[in-house]
Amino acid sequence: MEKGLSLPTERKQPRRWEVVLVEEVKRTCYIALPMVVVMVSQNLLRVASMSMVGHLGELELAGTAVATSLTNVTGFSLLFGMASALETLCGQAYGARQYERLGQDPLISIEARKFSVWLIPSLFPYALLQLIIRYLASQSLIFPMLWSSIVVLVIHVPICWALVFKLDFGAAGAALAIGISYTINVIFLVIYLYNSKSCEKTRVTCSGDVYSSIKEFFRFAIPSAVMICLEWWSYEIVILLSGLLPNPQLETSVLSICLTVDILHYYIPYSFGVAASTRISNELGAGNPEAAKTALLAVSAIGVMEAIIAITTLFCSRSVLGYAFGNEKELVDYVKDMTLFICFSIFADTIQTILSGVARGTGWQHIGAYINLGSYYLVGIPMALVLGFVLHLNGKGLWSGLIIGIVMQCIMLTLVTCFTNWEKQARKARERMFEGALSDEE
Template identity: 35%
Template sequence: MDCGRGAEKHPLIEDSNKDGFLAEAKKQISLALPIIFTNVGLSGALETFCGQGFGGKMYGMLGVYLQASCLVSAIFSAAVSFLWWYSEAILISLGQDAGIARSAGLYLRWLIPGLFAQGFLQHMLRFVQAQSVVAPLVLCAGVPLVLHFGVAYALVHWTALGFRGAAAAASVSLWVSVVMLGFYVVKADKFRLTWPGFRLEALRHVFSYLKLALPSAAMLCLEYWAFEILVLLAGLMPDSQLTTSLIAMCVNAETICYMFCYGLGAAISTRVANELGGGNPEGARRATSVALKLTLVLAVCVVSALGFGHNVWAAAFTNSPLVFNAFASMVPLLVASVLCDFFQGIFSGVARGCGWQHLVVFINIGSFYLIGMPLAIILAFYFKLYAKGLWLGLACGLAAQTMGLLVLSKVNKWTRIEFCQSPSSNIVQP
């Protein structure tokens, strides 16, 4: 599971008196999220390139990798921006209400600047994290977050932008983050060797970067889409309101639980990449062993809190006794999926650090679309387990994914990727 997984809300959770526009706008935003998180996925290749480059003391290459990745992000964002600009016509052609399509189209147009900023920001974050620099990122995230609340309120309530102000505020906040982090990278002495300035050589590495970036995006999106498909399947159940509400609560719980180990996944990706870049595969394996032990402790704490506090979680979504009781019966399955998700997060981080993204794509296809989703459909529809069947199928997919990643880490050779083995002669070395 990844942080790209979006939150869901459904009929029994929502206030029935909410305006129809908000409900439809939510649908359009859910369509935009997969595109946004694909951009996040493209940055996953930098965890390999920058991590191994830094570990191999090829410091000048990190800046080249960053520039190549930003070029890829800009091209992708430009293509998506074209679709977003004409989203009103696209939505109308798909049968959406004309008024709602216009509002959604306007919202997406104001979000276009943020799409570019979000892509650049994700790549810059990977560049900095690969060098084990973390503390300044808190400031670069905290200041724009505080600023966002004020800007969003002002644009929505004090200007004629209305709901468009929320998208504009998001774009402003993202660009503030980009400028702050960019200024820090350019001015901080610790990046003197890894950021040698803009280089035309980055153009030569765009296609090499894409070879790893596209699988990185695919491995993220394949998992994200599986959760979205699960929600769509829930809407086909006989009692669709109850089923979609339960699945939405489980998706949100899974997402929040995963956030506790997301940092460990990013950390092990950096550690593995650094060690492999330095030619120390045993060090990478030791770091992985430590991360797995920490994950076990963290997972036990989180699932215990979820198991004993599931009523508190359910109360945050609904007052319906029916939903309360149904969610309580889902908790054992939810605990199992969370446990699998914790460990696959670590193994996915290892895979990114090693440059195995293309192999993980096949694992995710097999786990979710040959095992998880077919089982979910059979259990939910044929055996009439409904919400339990859907989530049990997903849990089986996550278990298969975890086992596949475990086997991959055991049988595959832990080595530097070829791209990191032969730096260009004109790159500044310390």
């Protein structure tokens, strides 16, 4: 070969964006679809309990609804929100390969007090369960949670039935069954954590600067809790306000059914949000901002398709939906009238839940907290009060106010996401992880 001549080198062609998107959809579905089963089956523990209580009578159902609202406001939402900080920290650490850093009706009030007291013990296993779920999800270890959740749900139904009807505990038995089931689920997952080879690199140790890790956790946990709590509390406030409407037992019962159906579906897009948070935090931690944007696009497409299917199914079954929670014709007809409102909230919830997952993955929960504060408490709740009490639209007015708040939340989250500098977020994620690693070494 003559001097100065060389064979042409083969250039590696960049992959087409369609191929990259399809691959990202597959990765997202691998996380999201099993996560849907995990979250929905865990929420079905409460749905099953409420369904059984509903067949005891309208008063018991209304009391359980108020109790559920109070315990969500004072306990479950706070624990759920604080655990969400791990979606940022664990996800980005895993991507960076820093594995070691991972005034009501008195009768309703009496029933609510009984249910609330028996539900308190479930807060402890619930807190542990939420932390374990975020820890496993950040590493895409979804299937252990899937199988444990299914098994626990199968166990929960006969336990709840026995406590409510056979042993005559009534509504208190339904609350007690929830705590028992959460405890069983935690036991299953803890056994997996300490025996699985998949968790060897990330298993908790006592080495390193524990103080700095705790400080970093609370830096994200507090705004995460505020972000989640502000959203959850708005729904619970509406349920409590429904007790001040004419015919409070019917209004509270129907709105609690609407909330139960909405929350049951909520965990489907929330699972997509977890997938978005996991993929985005992993890619930002690995320094791949383009892959993070592709993950957002893939999750959004899947979420919209699922929402259309869910809304169509719900609207077609509106005539029989109420029978799952009671046999009174007045209740069933009211639920049928409310179904269209639930469909609107489901679609808007899908968008905001996925974008909230993006917020947790990138680490701007504090911005999400301000958005939720403005959307629900400066817009949604005031509109609910005007429509429900001033214009006398009752339950439909209260729920319409919530829908307005959700739409405002979607608009604000969309604007923040569109103006996100992904390169900057990837750089900040890398700095956060490796600065923490250096402080641990020191």
